[in-house]
Amino acid sequence: METGFKLSGKGLVKTYKTGDATIQVLAGATIEVSAGEMVVLLGPSGSGKTTLLHLLAGLEKPDSGSVFVNGTDIYSLSDAKRSRMRREQFGFVFQSFNLLSSMSALENVQIPLWTLGRKNARVLAEEILERVGLAHRIHHRPGQLSGGEQQRVAIARALVTQPKMVFADEPTGNLDRSSASSVMDCLVSAVRDSNAGCLLVTHNMQWAEVADRVLYLVDGRVEVERK
Amino acid sequence: MFRLALATARGNLKKYLIPILSLTAAVVISNLGLSGAALLWRYSQYPIYQAYGGELIVIHSATSLRSEKGGVYSDEFFTLFPSQEVGQTVAKTLPGAQVTKTLFTAGIVPYGVARVTVWPLMGRLDTTGRWLYKPRVLRGNDIFTGQSVESRAWGPSTSDGRSMFGEPGRELHLRVAHFKEGDQWDLTSGQRHPYTLEGVYGPPYANPALWAPLETVQTHCGAPGLVSWMGVACANPLQVEGDRDKLVAELSARFPELKVITAEELAGMLVADLSKLRETARYYVPLMVLVSCLTIVATTMAISRSRRRELALLRVIGLSNNQVRFLFIAECSFIGLLGGFLGTGIASAVSLSLFKASTLTYQPFAVSLLVSLITGTIFSYTAIRDATVTESMRNP
């Protein structure tokens, strides 16, 4: 249990240009997530939640501000090193299309292990798929799985490498109520089991209760929940 | 990485099928175009067309041949072109005319991967059925190993033992009755050699690589059988037609198998053939190379589109830009490689059955691979940028 893991973004600014118009999506957002912590990020559509997540995950460079992982500014690293860090320490679950459509569930879950050069990829993948309740679906391709099942495969893939940090961007956004709650239960318990930090983006207030902390993204800044 | 590439390739094989097949088709087509061009070049190199050097050509095509299973066979002994007699007749009937060159038919025998020329057994029966020229191996090269045949079967000889090419004609104890498919020469050395007559060869000692498929020569000469010929330079090129008639009148009684054509007639056949080929090759080859390049570009573009989301996903999972690019380029080259390979294979098979010669060219293969690599590399840079990654994660 590394309790030392800490992800933080400081003074993050991001502006998009489309034609003549510039949209400032983030205007100095600051956020911190530690290992074992479940943080829910709420905000209206278009407020920049996904953008913030991309910045924190090292996928997109901020215009200004920095992202630190255990004190290291990740954008000072080379792409190869940053990718390696992402591969070793981060897991992702998105709203939809998390999986490679040409591969089976089992293969999809193995991808991160392959890229890490792990030997027992298949065994690990089978184990975690069983834990998310998909033991009987491992050879199905994404097209042959329901939306909820696909999301559970994505959760398995995100967690199979035992990451320190899991990013989830509206993982239930495309699901009906009942499969949404089963997917969310699955995600929360998997994250809790692995003692990873988790940043969960949603605009559904309902999930706020599972969180250790709830944050709002308002006018490009992160604000602590005021109840 | 390797497991990932393998799984990706396996999963996408069906998606690749169409691009691979269209690339295959493009490679086949451009390969055949290039084969045509190669053939054109070879036509121009035929000694038989370079060497006639006269206005009239006496064609000897007596021995009937049959073409079977890629080889040309004869059931008869080859009769020798009566060059000396024809030469005398020319001197007698056409004052001032000169014999320029005499070409004989040789067997082109596949020998390993190469072809060697073997001057076939030639004989000539006189009217009483006696051998005027005894069947001889006129010349063979390395097919006959060692001292045994090369030294002993050197050069033809007439029945009185004189040499035709200034070489000592020596007796050889051959037992060859008829040539049939699969027949073998039984030489006294005890060695057996399968015999197939594939083509026609220029003057003795010319470059053995320059041989012409017999069928082509037959078409050009309008001769049904084995072709040998003699060029005759007339005294007055304006009276070629008249000279031809005289010569034919003189020869037809003694050698009904001889045919006399004018160089113009031959040139007409040849030029018609050549220009047909050249026209096709000229427009066809660059067009096809272009088409196959476009196919590759379109394919690569389609792949980069359809796989953009998946490539982005790999990037998110933690592959570096370069690793994702590598995967993408590997995918494109795989398609280029397979398409090029299949195309070249099919094209060579087609050209073998079409042109009776494997005029295999590697350019389309190389082009397809190279273009795939280059476009793959270019598109890998446009498809995999941080902006496109985050964009495609946002809008699946």
Ligand SMILES: Nc1ncnc2c1ncn2[C@@H]1O[C@H](COP(=O)(O)OP(=O)(O)OP(=O)(O)O)[C@@H](O)[C@H]1O
């Ligand atoms: N590449 C881009 N170019 C221009 N504008 C962009 C780009 N990406 C995002 N935006 C804009 O940035 C703003 C924030 O987008 P983002 O996806 O982060 O919002 P969000 O909070 O995740 O919204 P949602 O809840 O609908 O997913 C939006 O107004 C969007 O139009």
Ligand SMILES: [Mg+2]
């Ligand atoms: Mg979003």
